[in-house]
Amino acid sequence: MTTVETATPADARPSDTGSEWWRTAVIYQIYPRSFSDSSGDGIGDLPGVTAHLDDLQSLGVDAIWLSPFQRSPQKDAGYDVADYCDVDPLFGTLADFDRMLAEAHARSIRIIVDLVPNHSSDQHVWFQEALAAAPGSPERARYMFRDGKGENGEEAPNNWESVFGGPAWTRVTEPDGTAGQWYLHLFDSSQPDFDWSNDEVREEFRRILRFWLDRGVDGFRVDVAHGLVKQEGLPDYTPAADGGSMGGDEAAVPYWGQPGVHDIYRDWHELLAEYDGDRALCAEAWLPTIAKTAMWVRSDEMHQAFNFVFLETKWDAAALRLVIDESLRAYGEVGAPSTWVLSNHDVVRHASRLALTADIPQGFGVGPNTVGKPDTALGLRRARAASALMLALPGSAYVYQGEELGLPEVIELPDEARQDPTWFRTNGEKYGRDGCRVPLPWTAEGPGYGFNDTGASWLPQPAEWASLARDVQQGDPASTLSLYETLLAERRARGLGAGALEWVDGGSADVVSFRNAGVHVLTNLGSTPVDLPAGTVIAASEPLDGRVLPPDTTVWLA
CATH class of the missing domain: 3.20.20.80 (Glycosidases)
Known part of the structure; x- marks a missing residue:
């Protein structure tokens, strides 16, 4: 058996002042x-x-x-x-x-x-100020503006891709109407990344x-x-x-x-x-x-x-x-x-x-x-x-x-x-x-x-x-x-969040089985029912047929 202690005091409760809820x-x-x-x-x-x-x-x-x-x-x-x-x-x-x-x-x-x-909207006042300002300005320094590659800066500063798909860089049009710098957006082009090296x-x-x-x-x-x-x-x-x-x-x-x-x-x-x-x-x-x-x-x-x-x-x-x-x-x-x-x-x-x-x-x-x-x-x-x-x-x-x-x-x-x-x-x-x-x-x-x-x-x-x-x-x-109402009520009443987990034999390699704060929890992830050990049923995710734990089911026993 293995016991894994948590870092929580046994008497901690979310409602207590100073309890690290x-x-x-x-x-x-x-x-x-x-x-x-x-x-x-x-x-x-x-x-x-x-x-x-x-x-x-x-x-x-x-x-x-x-x-x-x-x-x-x-x-x-x-x-x-x-x-x-x-x-x-x-x-x-x-x-x-x-x-x-x-x-x-x-x-x-x-x-x-x-x-x-990580980023703001492109409608944030700071980004609007950055668009109106010149390259190298304090306004642009709040975001990740960079010059492009290529003879005329026509290529993105690097090959990064947006989390949402497509390139992670968008080129701006400068106030004088010319094609200008690029700004980084790891997400949508409407979400420019801040430069967190900036105080x-x-x-x-x-x-x-x-x-x-x-x-x-x-x-x-x-x-x-x-x-x-x-x-x-x-x-x-x-x-x-x-x-x-x-x-x-x-x-x-x-x-x-x-x-x-x-x-x-x-x-x-x-x-x-x-x-x-x-x-x-x-x-x-x-x-x-x-x-x-x-x-x-x-x-x-x-x-x-x-x-x-x-x-x-x-x-x-x-x-x-x-x-x-x-x-x-x-x-x-x-x-x-x-x-x-x-x-x-x-x-x-x-x-x-x-x-x-x-x-x-x-x-x-x-x-x-x-x-x-x-x-x-x-x-x-x-x-x-x-x-x-x-x-x-x-x-x-x-x-x-x-x-x-x-x-x-x-x-x-x-x-x-x-x-x-x-x-x-x-x-x-x-x-x-x-x-x-x-x-x-x-x-x-x-x-x-x-x-x-x-x-x-x-x-x-x-x-x-x-x-x-x-x-x-x-x-x-x-x-x-x-x-859910039953599980949350029992979890709070029995102090499971502040407990310690101890692995125990569940009778099958397909069963996750442990004890925490006096509650024996078993989950059958296999395709075959398994016999339940002794104990009073506190909660079960599916109806039980006597003392048998069906597939894809979790039970809490006292």
Whole structure:
């Protein structure tokens, strides 16, 4: 038997002042434009979030992570920020944000704000000033402007490709009308990258952090946390054709995971430490190994980092045991919790992903012509089992809106409805992320399945949403919603987030089996039922036939 200790005090609870709540918290990701729409314009908003805080409290989450709601032209669904210190009118006002924050705190729910420091919108006042200024000016020095190659600068400074497809460089027209310099954008051309070697950029983000901390937010999820610093000299680089778009499959990329990013987060760590209440930083860092990711959560840097290696692990018992072991060991060695996650706004929902029959790299998406489309029933069964496994692990866990309803990826979106820049920049070769972003179903009947009162929806909702709506599942003990409510309540009551994992024999190589805080957890990833050991059933992802654990099922035993 192997026991893996976590770095969490046994008596820590998310609600305790000074308890480092982020070590054990279950954090619910809200993608605001798809959560709930109070205005009826087809786009979710902050008052819609406030209206459903009681639902999230009853679900049992400790905190909410809000994807971007700041001012933006919405070229990339808000990840192109034009003003970091204001709310986009699509989502409401600063007063709406303050009201939501106060109402969440009144329910002991913390608020984490999405921060996008790698790039801004091209509509940001700084970039507009850069376009109007001359090459070599202080205004241009805030971004990655470079002269082009070739006799007249007609070639891009290097061969880098955008995450969304196509070149990562765009040439500008100078104020006098001539073809001029090029600027770097690792994402869409409307998202120019900041130059983080510039002290003015660093000071501006200190100001932005303080703006939201002063309003009372509890932390920040940092977008593209591994991409801020680029390798000196900007050398050419060609990614693998079948690699993930955000870099997790590559060992050395000149624009991902550069050492200089750690100095930035040490600075931010010190800034957050000036505020009471254990404010937290969580890194979106797609890195090739767990050991490398753990470098982002050393004691003086980030507090959490998404465990994307766990997210991308195949439905295989040996692979899962290995990634869990490695995660607890690597994060524990730097005094950090592992932060488990299965779905978010950038990946195929795990109710579909776990039943794909072909490898589909992160960012490619799934659509009508995808080879290896999932079996819906199998995907939901595996998703429920995977969630029950994840929520039993020591550390913190993230839940993406709608996974508590068992929502699958929406695959059959019509081409004309798609809005992800990936779809357009690859000329339809990659479907992108729209399928995991379709607005939620709150009610089986009525306009927009309860998303709003008008039926308007920025992405079309499928007919199957009626059977998966929250009001249909509420109170049904067999529903995915009831399963999540049970798991979260038992996780909190039994202190699983603050526990320690001990591997135990599960009776089969296809079974992941461990104990944590007195709970015996078994997940059968094989095709053959296995006998259960003694113990009282606390929760099960599927109905049990006596003392037998069916395939693709997780059980918690006391």
